[in-house]
Amino acid sequence: MANSVPMDKLFRGCRDVLAAAMCPIHYGRLTELGLEKIATPARGDLLQRAKEDVREKMLGIGRFGTAYVPQPVCLAIFRRWFRQEQMEVINNGEGIDIPYDTAAFDEAFHDALMRVLKMDPKGALPQQRARRIANGLVIEKHVAGWFRHKFMRQYHEPENVNQWDRWCRNDFRLTIGKRIFGVDVMGPGQDGEFHVSATKPTTDVHLMAERTLTTVHISGFELGDRLRPHFGSENVVPICRLIVLLHCQSNGWDYHAMKNIAKRRGGRP
Numbered sequence: 001m002a003n004s005v006p007m008d009k010l011f012r013g014c015r016d017v018l019a020a021a022m023c024p025i026h027y028g029r030l031t032e033l034g035l036e037k038i039a040t041p042a043r044g045d046l047l048q049r050a051k052e053d054v055r056e057k058m059l060g061i062g063r064f065g066t067a068y069v070p071q072p073v074c075l076a077i078f079r080r081w082f083r084q085e086q087m088e089v090i091n092n093g094e095g096i097d098i099p100y101d102t103a104a105f106d107e108a109f110h111d112a113l114m115r116v117l118k119m120d121p122k123g124a125l126p127q128q129r130a131r132r133i134a135n136g137l138v139i140e141k142h143v144a145g146w147f148r149h150k151f152m153r154q155y156h157e158p159e160n161v162n163q164w165d166r167w168c169r170n171d172f173r174l175t176i177g178k179r180i181f182g183v184d185v186m187g188p189g190q191d192g193e194f195h196v197s198a199t200k201p202t203t204d205v206h207l208m209a210e211r212t213l214t215t216v217h218i219s220g221f222e223l224g225d226r227l228r229p230h231f232g233s234e235n236v237v238p239i240c241r242l243i244v245l246l247h248c249q250s251n252g253w254d255y256h257a258m259k260n261i262a263k264r265r266g267g268r269p
Helices: 007-021 029-037 045-057 101-119 126-150 241-252 257-263
Strands: 068-069 075-077 096-099 172-178 179-186 205-211 214-224
Touching: 007 029, 007 045, 007 075, 029 075, 045 068, 068 257, 096 126, 101 126, 101 179, 126 172, 126 179, 126 205, 126 214, 172 214, 172 241, 214 241, 241 257
Parallel strands: 179 205
Antiparallel strands: 068 075, 096 214, 172 179, 205 214
């Protein structure tokens, strides 16, 4: 075991862990995870010093755009998770990658068989229609399953669950604050952009997601009253904003207090 911890390397490891989690983390636990990330064991006084370095010399001065939420929660956060400056409205590439899952494919195939005769063909040829329906349901079921697993208490099935001949405007629903919000999962068109049909009813929250070679990638979201006719995934609100809000709600953390801390200037890259 080393007699010291490489501070800069540790801080970068903690940064990567925090970014991947998209969730506030206690600074002590973040230090332990950061040490695992850089494969540097530490125990006793060495571990305690490393934790204090992370709290004071990384979070305390805002390195990498982080901030420290003091006692009683003692959490590490990124300011970008909360701040609403114009530059940060552009998606910085952070997203959620959901590995392909057999259960989600099975659920998609089942829904496709049950609903196919009731779905709007939107003028497509039969083969195009089948491909569009299958692709959309694969994306939808992976995204819904991820939220169901991560946020069990906030997750609700869609209003038309198991009602195969009934259309509804949400693919699942989430409790946010004191309201239940409808969530629509949108996939890209053939040009790679997200299109909103003039006849498509909006719902509360629209998630932008697409398939990659091995995952379903969620890039961001828009509120229903802000939808535009078409847009790229880089021009939507980063998904971390919604995920952090849900984590705060799940853990009983004061989201607005964190937001106020995130507004403060400072820190260095």
